[in-house]
Amino acid sequence: MRRDFGGPDDLVAMQGMASRLWSPHSRFHPGQLAWNRYSRPVDAAGVDDGEAISIWEAGGEAVGFGWAEAPDWLELQVDPAHPEVAEELLEWFEEVSDAEQQSALVMQGDVAEQALAAAGFAPEEDGPFFVHHVVELVDLPPVPALEGYALRQVSADEAGPRAAVHAAAWSDVGPSQVDAQAYAQVMAAWAYRADLDWVVTDASGELVASALVWLDPATGVGLVEPVGCVPEHRGRGLAAAVTLASLHHLRSIGGTLGQVTPRGDDGYPGPQRLYRSLGFRPTARTVTWTRSLD
Structure with missing residues (x-):
């Protein structure tokens, strides 16, 4: 039917x-x-x-x-x-x-x-094309120290700032449709959890990088989607650190496996290199x- x-x-x-x-x-x-x-x-x-x-x-x-x-x-x-x-x-x-x-x-x-x-x-x-990558959460490297920055979870009332850091991080790809209304919808969706939504803040408290992980409680698999860092703060390991912070928390609440699906072709190789450096390994492609x- x-x-x-x-x-x-x-x-x-x-x-x-x-x-x-x-x-x-x-x-x-x-x-x-x-x-x-x-x-x-x-x-x-x-x-x-x-x-x-x-x-x-x-x-x-x-x-x-x-x-x-x-x-x-x-x-x-x-x-x-x-x-x-x-x-x-x-x-x-x-x-x-x-x-x-x-x-x-x-x-x-x-x-x-x-x-x-x-x-x-x-x-x-x-x-x-895209390639699924997975990592056993027991094999995660530690979360690195970030001089001049801090890692934390998103608050329930931060849809606007959270949308803004995502849009800024993806600004070099094209205009983002993620605004405060859209991110409020994301936060209300199954299976969003604010404790798996992590950000990096600079010395002034401004959000400069982010990583969202979605836990499927039936499988124990957490999907990393999406990750981003605003252009002026790149090259300092922030995307890797915020991803690891969210995955370590995923492990602490019972998650067993992390998944991410970056591009696999030569046209956009950076994210794949990042995730493989964190222990993710390729499985299947689109x-x-x-x-x-x-």
């Missing part, structure tokens, strides 16, 4: 599926879905213009979902026990999309690959599949 997205409860159903299927080789962690949904101002009960989300269920649980973030871009996950959903999902995407070229992102070897190929999609040989309908 398929239904269109109807609000926060449906996102929780998608997160529950991601949790149930999680492995180092699966596409989504529940925290990724929460960040993708709420890291911009949205109508919690609906979708944006040009966006569409649909969920497939069997036996009372989600077994697949498609998230057309734009007419030309599809995110999806299909339960390997229900491979037939992939074909229905791609037919749905074609119905809701009017783009002449369409792309879909899946993990290499994903159950949906056969349906993608049958629908005329082909894997891209070049271009950006593949973009594209088709033209013109």
